[in-house]
Amino acid sequence: MHAYRTHNCAQLNKENVGDTVRLSGWIHRKRDHGGVLFVDLRDHYGITQIVADEDSPALTLLDSLRLESVITIDGDVKARDAEAVNANLPTGDIEVFARSVTVQSNADELPLIVNSAEDYPEETRLKYRFVDLRRERVHNNIMLRNQVITSLRRRMTDQGFSEFQTPILGASSPEGARDYLVPSRLHPGKFYALPQAPQMFKQLLMVAGFDRYFQIAPCFRDEDLRADRSPEFYQLDFEMSFVTQEDVFQAIEPVLAGVFEEFANGKAVTPAGEFPRIPYAETMLKYGTDKPDLRNPLIISDVTHHFTSSGFGIFEKIVGGGGVIRVIPAPNTNEKSRKFFDEMNDWAKREGFAGLGYVTRKGGEFGGPIAKNHGPENMAKLYDELGLGENDGLFFAAGKEKDAARLAGAARTRVGETLELIEQDCFKFCWIVDFPMFEYDEEQKKVDFSHNPFSMPQGEMEALENTDPLEILAWQYDIVCNGYELSSGAIRNHRPDIMYKAFEIAGYSKQDVDENFSGMIEAFKLGAPPHGGSAPGIDRIVMLLADEPNIREVIAFPLNQRAQDLMMGAPNAVEPRALRDVHVRTVEPPKQPG
RNA sequence: GCGGGUGUAGCUCAGUUGGUUAGAGUAUCGGCCUGUCACGCCGAGGGUCGCGGGUUCGAGUCCCGUCACUCGCGCCA
Numbered sequence: 001m002h003a004y005r006t007h008n009c010a011q012l013n014k015e016n017v018g019d020t021v022r023l024s025g026w027i028h029r030k031r032d033h034g035g036v037l038f039v040d041l042r043d044h045y046g047i048t049q050i051v052a053d054e055d056s057p058a059l060t061l062l063d064s065l066r067l068e069s070v071i072t073i074d075g076d077v078k079a080r081d082a083e084a085v086n087a088n089l090p091t092g093d094i095e096v097f098a099r100s101v102t103v104q105s106n107a108d109e110l111p112l113i114v115n116s117a118e119d120y121p122e123e124t125r126l127k128y129r130f131v132d133l134r135r136e137r138v139h140n141n142i143m144l145r146n147q148v149i150t151s152l153r154r155r156m157t158d159q160g161f162s163e164f165q166t167p168i169l170g171a172s173s174p175e176g177a178r179d180y181l182v183p184s185r186l187h188p189g190k191f192y193a194l195p196q197a198p199q200m201f202k203q204l205l206m207v208a209g210f211d212r213y214f215q216i217a218p219c220f221r222d223e224d225l226r227a228d229r230s231p232e233f234y235q236l237d238f239e240m241s242f243v244t245q246e247d248v249f250q251a252i253e254p255v256l257a258g259v260f261e262e263f264a265n266g267k268a269v270t271p272a273g274e275f276p277r278i279p280y281a282e283t284m285l286k287y288g289t290d291k292p293d294l295r296n297p298l299i300i301s302d303v304t305h306h307f308t309s310s311g312f313g314i315f316e317k318i319v320g321g322g323g324v325i326r327v328i329p330a331p332n333t334n335e336k337s338r339k340f341f342d343e344m345n346d347w348a349k350r351e352g353f354a355g356l357g358y359v360t361r362k363g364g365e366f367g368g369p370i371a372k373n374h375g376p377e378n379m380a381k382l383y384d385e386l387g388l389g390e391n392d393g394l395f396f397a398a399g400k401e402k403d404a405a406r407l408a409g410a411a412r413t414r415v416g417e418t419l420e421l422i423e424q425d426c427f428k429f430c431w432i433v434d435f436p437m438f439e440y441d442e443e444q445k446k447v448d449f450s451h452n453p454f455s456m457p458q459g460e461m462e463a464l465e466n467t468d469p470l471e472i473l474a475w476q477y478d479i480v481c482n483g484y485e486l487s488s489g490a491i492r493n494h495r496p497d498i499m500y501k502a503f504e505i506a507g508y509s510k511q512d513v514d515e516n517f518s519g520m521i522e523a524f525k526l527g528a529p530p531h532g533g534s535a536p537g538i539d540r541i542v543m544l545l546a547d548e549p550n551i552r553e554v555i556a557f558p559l560n561q562r563a564q565d566l567m568m569g570a571p572n573a574v575e576p577r578a579l580r581d582v583h584v585r586t587v588e589p590p591k592q593p594g
Numbered sequence: 595g596c597g598g599g600u601g602u603a604g605c606u607c608a609g610u611u612g613g614u615u616a617g618a619g620u621a622u623c624g625g626c627c628u629g630u631c632a633c634g635c636c637g638a639g640g641g642u643c644g645c646g647g648g649u650u651c652g653a654g655u656c657c658c659g660u661c662a663c664u665c666g667c668g669c670c671a
Contacts, residue, residue, distance in 0.1 A: 033634085034627035053628065066622085086631055109604060109622055115632080116620085118606060123663055176671045196670095223670045350598075352667070452671050488671090561664060 004072055004104075010046025014093045016077040021096060023048060024072040024104065026134065027065055029115050037063055039098075040115075041073060044139075049086070049095040050075065058098040068107035068114055068131070074100045122552070127566040129557055141554045144263065145542045149216055151262055152236050152538070155255045161214040161238060166201035168194060168218070174516060175453065177221040180231075183582035194220035197535060199454070200520050202239040203492055206531040207523045214238040216538065222563075227550045228484060228540060231563050235487070236541075239533030245475050245491050248532050249275070249431065256479065256486070256536060260427050263545045270429040275479075279434040288326070288397075288409020293483030294428040296416035300326050300397075300408045306382050312373035318398045326397045326408040327386070330415050334362040334391035340418075341368070344395060347414060353407045357396035364390035413483075427544065429481050434458075437472040438505060448506050451476055454520075455490035456532075457502060464501045479536060481544060489534025496524045 004024040012021065028042035039050040039062060050073050052059040058073070065071065075096040086092030111127070112120045114134045125132040132138055153163070172179045172193035179193035195201075197219045205213045217237040225231065236255075240248060250273075257272035270276075276294070283292050286299050304324045307315040315325055333340065341358045348356035359379065360367035366379045374382075388394065395415060397408035416422050437457045439450035447469050455474040457463050463472050475491035493499050499521060503513045513521060542554040552558035559565055579585065 029631075031630045031633050032627085033630065036628040036630080038630050038633085040631070047631095049631070051629085081629080084629055084631090089631080092631085112605065113621070116606090118620090120605070121601090121663070124605075177669085221670060224668085226670090227665070229670070352597080449671065454671090562662095 008045040009041055009043040009048045010090055012048060012077055012091050012094050012096070014079060017079045017094060019077045020075070021077055022072060022074050023050070023096060025070070026114070027067050027069050027071060027107075030063075030065075030067065032063060038095075041071070041096075042114075042134075046090055048091045049089070050098050051078075051095045052098040056098050058101040061103070062098060062101050065103065066107050066109070068110055068134075069103060070105040070107075072102040072104060073098050074102075122560065123566065126552075126558070126560055129567050133556060138553065141542070141546045141548065142556050144546055145538075145554050148259060148263060148542050148545065149538065151259050152255065153216065155258055156214045156236070156238065159212075159251060159255070161212040162210060164202075164205060164210070164213050164215055166195070166198040166205075166215065166217070170195050170200075171519075177223050180220045180222045183584050185582050188583040196221050197235060198237055200517075202237060202533065203454075203494075203520060203531065204523055206239055206241045207494075207526075207528045209241075209529075211241045212238075213240075213533075217535070225559075225561050225563065228543065230539060230551050230555060231559055233551070234538040235535040236538055237533070237535040239531055241529040241531045243491070243530070243532055245433070245477060245532065248489065248491070248534060249277075249477075252479075252534060252536070253429075256429065256481075256541075259541070260481075260545065264427060266425075268426040270427065276430040277433050278430050280432055280436065280473075281434070283432055284405050285326075288405045288407070288412055289483075290432055290478065291480045291483055291485045292430065292432075293413065293416075293422070294430055295423040295426060295482055296412060297421055297423070298328055298331075298412045298416050300328055300405075300412055301386050303327050303382055303386075306378065307374075311375065312370055315370075315396075315398055323399050324401050324404050326404045328395040328397070328408055328412045328415055329386065329388055330358075330393035330395060330419065331389070331421075332391050333360070333393035333419070336360075336393065341393065341395075344411065344414065344418075348407060348411065351407075351410060353397075353403070353410075354399060356407065356411055357398065359394045359396070361388075361390060361392055361394070370396060427481055429479065432478040432480060433476075434473045435476040435478075436470065437474040437502070438469040440470060446507050449502075452488070452490055453502065453506070454493055454499075456493045456495075457498070460495070461498050461501060464498065464505060469505045475532065477534070479534065484540050484544065485537075486540055487534045487536035489532065491530070491532035494524055494528040494530055496521055499524070 001022055004022070006022045007016075009023060009025050023041055025041040025043035028040040028047055030040075031038040036051065036053040037059060039052070040047050041050050050062070052062050073096060075098045077094050078097050080086075080093060080095055110131065112124055112131055114131060117137065120132070133142065157163070169182060169192040172181065172191060177196050179196065182192040182194065184190045184192060195218075198215060198217050202213050202215070215237045217235050218232060219235055220232050222231060223229075238252070240251060253275055254272040257269055260269040278292070280290060283290055285302060286292070288300050302324060303326070304319055307319050307325050309316060319325065330336075341360060344358065345356045357370050358368055359371045361383070366376050371379050383392075395411050397404045397411060399407065436450045437455070438447050440446075441448040451474070455476040458473045458475055459467065476488070477490065478488045479486045493502065500510050500513055504510075539551045539554055543551050546554055548554055557565070557567070564570065
């Protein structure tokens with residue numbers, strides 16, 4: 001007989017009645033009836049009820065063991081009486097009568113209870129993550145993650161992509177997010193950087209002629225965290241040669257739609273081939289963000305032209321100063337109290353905005369200061385233009401275009417949530433396309449790249465030479481699902497001449513480019529295919545599929561909000577000798593903990 | 595860096611207008627119970643009310659400061 005088990009804890013059923021078996025697992029729960037004791041024995045696969053009565057030599061020992069102790073049971077499979085069958089348990093037709101028990105490991109009093117769905121503080125959960133991971137919800141999340149990754153890998157391979165590994169120790173680059181740095185022992189004063197993404201390497205693999213690359217790639221960014229942002233995360237990184245933007249879309253839509261359909265539990269998923277493409281300018285206007293949640297039916301409109309001389313002083317002033325007025329409809333709010341509208345305004349102020357104006361409408365009657373100043377005829381005209389009804393309220397976001405769009409976007413989300421307009425049980429995908437190549441940097445008072453400097457500008461060299469830089473669009477695209485940015489990608493700029501020119505527009509010399517991106521620019525001088533790709537975030541995909549609000553729920557051992565590992569104690573101070581080895585001296589002594 | 599929320603028993607929480615010895619559930623320990631499956635019943639132990647200062651006859655409660663966790667803004671091409 002095997003040392004630990006003949007079956008797992010989900011395997012036994014009626015057909016095993018009479019068998020002598022050996023099971024191992026954790027004591028999930030105990031029910032002690034004096035003369036008879038029930039133990040729910042749990043392993044990765046499931047739960048089996050163990051029973052011991054006064055005829056069982058195992059009774060006393062079993063009774064003395066604490067929850068979560070690990071035991072091995074030798075016993076006999078018995079059918080349960082009809083009234084004792086547990087229909088909720090796959091093994092509920094049987095139980096195992098314990099003949100003997102071996103304690104593999106005793107458990108102390110637990111910091112959190114495994115057999116409960118109770119919400120524990122993250123601090124406790126992360127400190128004892130190995131216990132937390134035994135709990136059903138997180139255990140299932142991590143297994144879902146495994147299945148999603150397996151499925152993604154299969155789908156990519158089926159499409160002719162090959163999996164590669166790229167270096168973890170790389171070169172730091174001034175572009176983009178802050179790097180995690182690793183000091184070099186052999187090269188005093190020099191540092192490696194952990195990859196923010198394998199961007200350069202995957203492009204070099206295209207230059208090397210591999211045609212279709214993918215990788216489940218670990219990425220590291222030393223920036224502050226959010227609920228959907230971890231400093232280390234995984235991307236389905238892929239790149240393709242000799243492709244247009246359209247080819248990239250056609251390659252990845254079936255993968256994403258496929259994996260979502262596979263694990264969405266019947267929720268509706270935007271079908272492959274039907275992901276809407278929304279230009280950046282349009283999404284910023286209609287949704288006030290570059291990651292719109294299309295489950296929210298509300299659409300923002302620009303009504304600036306109505307307020308050039310409206311009689312409403314604040315708006316006139318804003319419009320006169322080059323600002324814009326955006327509106328968010330609040331459908332069927334005729335029954336809503338004034339408090340509802342005022343609280344939206346309070347919320348906007350708390351968020352740091354100047355405020356959120358509003359117009360109420362009840363049975364066709366307009367209310368609120370904006371309507372009063374603007375006049376009922378003008379308001380009716382505006383409502384007709386927007387196609388609004390006689391019981392629809394309207395929120396106003398006014399200011400410089402960027403601020404007004406951001407406020408309108410946040411207000412759209414809040415109005416949609418408050419009025420419960422967000423469609424449930426669906427995954428709505430879209431592409432955001434036509435990102436601007438450049439933007440005007442108000443702080444530095446110069447034109448700069450607005451997103452990725454290595455994207456190919458639409459119109460290529462001709463556009464760079466003959467178009468206002470702020471008008472140039474890039475072959476760059478994001479995939480958005482339910483308001484989460486799942487990936488960003490681009491058709492890359494593989495032409496050194498266009499690269500130099502693009503950087504020149506952003507104020508960088510040929511020498512700057514050569515110094516900072518020598519590896520890539522040199523490669524492009526030796527025969528580079530046109531190529532492009534993208535990199536959907538795996539943690540966010542799993543988070544959406546698991547219906548979790550936080551990325552840490554789908555990571556086995558996540559760092560906390562301050563990028564610490566509470567279980568292992570990272571980051572930690574190191575021996576002075578270790579610092580000497582890598583030629584590092586700390587300036588401030590680390591704070592004494594506690 | 596900035597703003598919001600939270601912090602009371604191992605854990606989850608309650609604690610009124612500032613007023614007796616800070617409570618409940620759960621876990622732990624002890625006792626009872628032969629059919630439970632969140633078993634039930636009886637009992638016990640368990641507290642730096644995050645920390646420091648202040649106001650007050652009196653502070654878990656009010657004020658100031660600070661720390662930790664968390665959510666958001668900045669940041670994240």
